[in-house]
Amino acid sequence: MNDLTAVDVLVDPDETTLRHAHAWNARMRESVPDGFALDASHRPHITTLQRYVRTADLDDVYDAVHRTLAATDTSALSYQAVAVKHADWGVPGQGLAVILLRPGPQVLDFQAALLAALAPFTRSGGTAAAFVTDPGEAISDSTLDWVDGYVPAQIGPDRYTAHITVGFATLDDLEAIEAEPFDAFAVRPAGVAVYQLGNSGAARTLLRSWPVPN
16 A cells, blocks of 8 residues: 555536536647546546645545535635636646636635645655556656645645646647637536546546535
């Protein structure tokens, strides 16, 4: 058993948002055909918190998330999709595209509560062994560093970049895509889950999930 597991405490978005994500993923794969497809092992999702946790403490992690969720008014969790943007993910000539979201204040409160609840179980210095991989797949340095640095880099109102990853595209195509008008839309949570992470922030293996009442 690996000492550490790379986990993503995430929000599963509503069906309308899933349709948007799959449509954007299809467009990215027109640009980079061998880029990943959103599927059962690459779930469209909204990361709230990524951490390396002790594998032996996973049951305690699930209990901590459950308690935090029970103390949260989930009906108040909301986001607004506002743009398609990209980040450099260490692939020459390509960028990793996301649907950029504007989180409501209750989302930030939920993130802060999760951070405190999981703190006793988190560690730093995770390796590729903490992730789900396909045969022959190497976990990128960008992925390793992103999880290790998620706190403090993605915590709080001035740092948290809520998003849904939709795939790789060439930089030329992304420049054109990002210049297009974007029709904003509301995003609602359908559930909260803990996944084991794969490369590029992919939600690969479902570990535990909880529905969010409509």
